[in-house]
Amino acid sequence: MMNPSTGILGKNCVACHNSRDRNGNYDMTNYEDMIAKGVIIPGDVTSKMYRRMDKNDANLEGLTSMPLTGYLPSLEVNIVKSWILNGAKND
Numbered sequence: 001m002m003n004p005s006t007g008i009l010g011k012n013c014v015a016c017h018n019s020r021d022r023n024g025n026y027d028m029t030n031y032e033d034m035i036a037k038g039v040i041i042p043g044d045v046t047s048k049m050y051r052r053m054d055k056n057d058a059n060l061e062g063l064t065s066m067p068l069t070g071y072l073p074s075l076e077v078n079i080v081k082s083w084i085l086n087g088a089k090n091d
């Protein structure tokens with residue numbers, strides 16, 4: 001999921017969320033950091049990260065969708081959702 005060349009999050013998020021450009025103050029190449037900051041919560045799609053990716057989330061309260069360039073295709077968002085619900089393994 002996080003692999004920069006093959007993972008959905010790696011391909012679409014790491015360009016801005018990495019150890020140098022820590023937008024939103026976290027590094028998506030650092031799995032432990034994301035878990036520690038509650039950006040990803042295994043089994044829980046109310047995490048900040050998933051909510052910003054979900055175009056059906058009506059409660060974003062003015063926060064920008066992620067990635068900043070617009071929502072990912074629903075197919076990819078659903079893959080991320082299943083990954084989170086299946087424990088968000090560090091893969």
Ligand code: HEC
Nearest residue numbers: 012013015016023024039048049052053064066067068069
């Ligand atoms: C083009 C740059 C860019 C890309 C690509 C991008 N982000 Fe962001 N992200 C930002 C910026 C800038 C902020 C800080 C401003 C804000 O909170 O809206 C941010 C903030 C966030 C936050 C808020 C963190 C917090 O603690 O409030 C989350 C969650 C997030 N991004 C997730 C993602 C995810 C998931 C992806 C990929 C699907 C992604 N971002 C792709 C630029 C980007």
